[in-house]
Amino acid sequence: MGGRWLPEIVENHYSFAQEIIYIDKAAMSNIRELEFVVGKKKVKIPKKVIKSTIKISDDQKEILQKILNDAKHIVIDFPTEYEKPIYKKFRVLLPVMEYACSSHSELNNIGYIPIVSKEIIQYLKLSNEPQTFNLFEENGRIASIVTNHFDKEKNHEKFVYMRKDLLDRFIAENDYKLIWCIWGEREPFLNDIGFHHDFHQKNNLNYKDLKFQDVIEYE
Numbered sequence: 142m143g144g145r146w147l148p149e150i151v152e153n154h155y156s157f158a159q160e161i162i163y164i165d166k167a168a169m170s171n172i173r174e175l176e177f178v179v180g181k182k183k184v185k186i187p188k189k190v191i192k193s194t195i196k197i198s199d200d201q202k203e204i205l206q207k208i209l210n211d212a213k214h215i216v217i218d219f220p221t222e223y224e225k226p227i228y229k230k231f232r233v234l235l236p237v238m239e240y241a242c243s244s245h246s247e248l249n250n251i252g253y254i255p256i257v258s259k260e261i262i263q264y265l266k267l268s269n270e271p272q273t274f275n276l277f278e279e280n281g282r283i284a285s286i287v288t289n290h291f292d293k294e295k296n297h298e299k300f301v302y303m304r305k306d307l308l309d310r311f312i313a314e315n316d317y318k319l320i321w322c323i324w325g326e327r328e329p330f331l332n333d334i335g336f337h338h339d340f341h342q343k344n345n346l347n348y349k350d351l352k353f354q355d356v357i358e359y360e
Contacts, residue, residue, distance in 0.1 A: 147322055148173040148233065150255065152241040158251075161240060162262055162269055162276075171235040171258040180227040186220060234260055234317065237301050240274065255301050257285050261311055278307075312359075319359035 153161050153168045161168035197205070240254045254274050257267070267276040267284050274287040284304055291297040312319055340346070 146175075147324070148175070148235060150235060150237055150239050151258075152239045152253070154241050156240075158240055158274065159269060161238075161259060162267075165259070165263070168238065168259045171238050171260055173233045173235060175231045175233050176228050177231070178226045179229045181224045182227055183222050184225045185222045234258065236261060236303075236319070253299075254287060255299050256287060257301060257303060264311060264315070265307055321357040321359060323355045323357065325354075 151169045151171055156164075156167040236258055237255050238258045240251070240256055242251055256262075256274050257276060261267075262276065265284065266279055268279070269276055275283060276285040278284050284307055286302045287299070288302070289297065289299040308319070311317070
């Protein structure tokens with residue numbers, strides 16, 4: 142899962158919170174396409190006669206002439222086939238999107254808040270209420286909760302919790318599979334760049350060895 146090929150959560154700017162829920166064009170689509178190499182096949186290279194003219198210098202002519210004079214046979218070997226990757230595409234729905242609003246106004250300075258994606262909201266006919274990003278069913282029952290943990294500037298997390306019965310219903314009725322991709326890395330970083338470099342070398346640290354990843358299917 143390296144190389145950041147997983148799609149990022151969509152950020153919706155310049156819209157009010159209720160707009161990205163009730164107005165379809167106020168929020169971007171959360172549907173993406175992933176492509177995987179699932180195999181390889183051998184493809185023959187068609188034989189073609191190619192004529193070309195190459196300009197060479199007098200020195201190059203002498204070298205070429207010497208090669209031709211010394212050689213009894215000249216064999217030019219071209220490949221007759223190559224391996225072509227076989228791709229398979231998957232339609233993916235990101236289950237979470239972000240309401241992104243950074244403003245100097247105290248009335249609208251909420252920052253970046255994750256919420257359930259608009260496709261799920263619209264299908265389940267969910268709605269929100271003022272002063273909260275939690276979502277509710279038509280009967281008033283709570284459907285999802287947004288919460289966050291903030292310890293310090295570099296240690297904070299945001300979470301979206303959704304009711305299991307609603308999630309299961311959406312997955313079943315739309316023939317989806319929910320896949321959880323866990324990816325991250327842990328690299329000790331020190332403010333002194335020189336000491337940071339020496340520390341890594343002395344302890345034989347390689348950030349590639351500090352990555353962790355897993356793919357879990359929700360059942």
